[in-house]
Amino acid sequence: MFCNHQSMVAINRRVVLVRRPQGQATPDCFSVEETPLRELEPGQVRVAVEYVSVDAGTRTMLRGEGFHQQVGLGETILASGVGRIIETAADGWEIGQAVKGGLGVQTIATVMSSAVRPIDSATGPLSLHLGALSASTGATAWIGVRNIGKPQPGETFVVSAAAGAVGSIAGQIAKFDGARVIGIAGGPDKKAYVVDTLGFDAAIDYKNEDVHARLRELCPDGVNVFFDNVGGPILDAVLDNLAMHARVVICGAISHYDDMDNITGPSLYLRLAERQSRMEGFAYFHFPDSIGPATIELAEGVRDGSLTSTEHVLDGIERYPEALQFMFNGGNTGKLLVKVS
Numbered sequence: 383m384f385c386n387h388q389s390m391v392a393i394n395r396r397v398v399l400v401r402r403p404q405g406q407a408t409p410d411c412f413s414v415e416e417t418p419l420r421e422l423e424p425g426q427v428r429v430a431v432e433y434v435s436v437d438a439g440t441r442t443m444l445r446g447e448g449f450h451q452q453v454g455l456g457e458t459i460l461a462s463g464v465g466r467i468i469e470t471a472a473d474g475w476e477i478g479q480a481v482k483g484g485l486g487v488q489t490i491a492t493v494m495s496s497a498v499r500p501i502d503s504a505t506g507p508l509s510l511h512l513g514a515l516s517a518s519t520g521a522t523a524w525i526g527v528r529n530i531g532k533p534q535p536g537e538t539f540v541v542s543a544a545a546g547a548v549g550s551i552a553g554q555i556a557k558f559d560g561a562r563v564i565g566i567a568g569g570p571d572k573k574a575y576v577v578d579t580l581g582f583d584a585a586i587d588y589k590n591e592d593v594h595a596r597l598r599e600l601c602p603d604g605v606n607v608f609f610d611n612v613g614g615p616i617l618d619a620v621l622d623n624l625a626m627h628a629r630v631v632i633c634g635a636i637s638h639y640d641d642m643d644n645i646t647g648p649s650l651y652l653r654l655a656e657r658q659s660r661m662e663g664f665a666y667f668h669f670p671d672s673i674g675p676a677t678i679e680l681a682e683g684v685r686d687g688s689l690t691s692t693e694h695v696l697d698g699i700e701r702y703p704e705a706l707q708f709m710f711n712g713g714n715t716g717k718l719l720v721k722v723s
């Protein structure tokens with residue numbers, strides 16, 4: 383028993399990039415490697431990772447160049463994670479402390495203590511800190527809605543990838559703020575989830591419906607705020623249905639990520655001029671002062687049940703490559719996570 387425990391913690395299992403994807407990131411672009419643990423250096427902590435976050439933006443880190451930090455061949459895939467400290471060579475850190483940070487897709491992360499921050503376990507399951515209570519999901523949605531889109535009561539707010547991690551929260555915040563919310567998502571199950579579980583006013587299934595025609599029908603006075611996670615033809619369909627003085631929030635463009643060298647459009651951007659509207663993009667880290675207030679408000683919403691935070695969990699570190707592909711095929715509803723231990 384003791385020996386098993388020793389061998390379990392003496393080896394790290396990590397997911398590394400072995401081939402840069404062409405098109406979709408398929409599981410053969412990754413391998414799972416086992417590495418013996420080294421002695422801690424001063425200032426380091428060792429974390430047993432419990433969950434890692436699966437993020438759309440990770441695909442753009444596999445290209446070898448671009449806006450995001452890049453993953454080199456043979457390197458561990460970058461990802462946020464949560465876990466507990468199992469060994470420390472840093473002052474002020476205790477064994478068992480729950481932490482969050484850029485832990486990477488691995489079972490045991492050995493990092494400088496400055497790379498992690500403590501989590502208060504009393505706020506709920508650790509996984510919440512990768513979803514509703516994380517900067518790159520909950521606060522991202524909050525920032526895009528509150529700082530950029532600013533929907534007013536009675537306005538029509540449309541969000542794409544509406545059943546996903548960021549989109550589901552963005553739509554709920556807009557709804558709290560009094561907007562009429564329409565979600566665009568793929569498939570009948572997601573369409574039902576967006577209306578029945580998230581409480582949006584309507585949904586469009588872009589895989590089976592004509593988005594342009596449905597927007598005309600659902601938004602006869604035009605779209606006041608569009609929170610876009612997808613780009614491509616969906617962005618064009620909404621641009622063609624803007625109200626006067628509309629705000630188009632560019633949060634992401636997942637439809638581009640598999641083929642960043644061959645992006646065309648948006649082709650209908652002239653509608654911005656015709657409708658005296660604006661399009662503004664952002665990354666959550668452009669608004670560091672908003673992350674604290676956003677997280678406090680979202681935590682309150684989770685606590686009192688007014689915010690629905692769905693998690694979609696795949697079990698086992700070796701399933702990370704499958705999970706990334708799953709997301710790009712629209713498999714996830716809510717925040718996609720891999721459970722490590």
Ligand SMILES: NC(=O)c1ccc[n+]([C@@H]2O[C@H](COP(=O)([O-])OP(=O)(O)OC[C@H]3O[C@@H](n4cnc5c(N)ncnc54)[C@H](OP(=O)(O)O)[C@@H]3O)[C@@H](O)[C@H]2O)c1
Pocket residue numbers: 436437438439518519522543544545546547548549566567568569572611612632633634635636637638664665666667709710711712713714715716717718
């Ligand atoms: N600006 C920032 O700071 C920031 C931070 C975090 C994330 N983001 C962006 O936010 C967006 C959502 O990220 P997330 O991590 O929350 O992922 P997510 O929404 O939980 O998952 C991605 C969803 O995108 C949809 N999708 C995938 N390929 C698509 C395509 N070709 N066309 C239309 N929809 C497609 C799928 O849903 P369907 O089944 O509906 O197709 C999938 O479930 C991404 O664009 C990401 O880059 C931005």
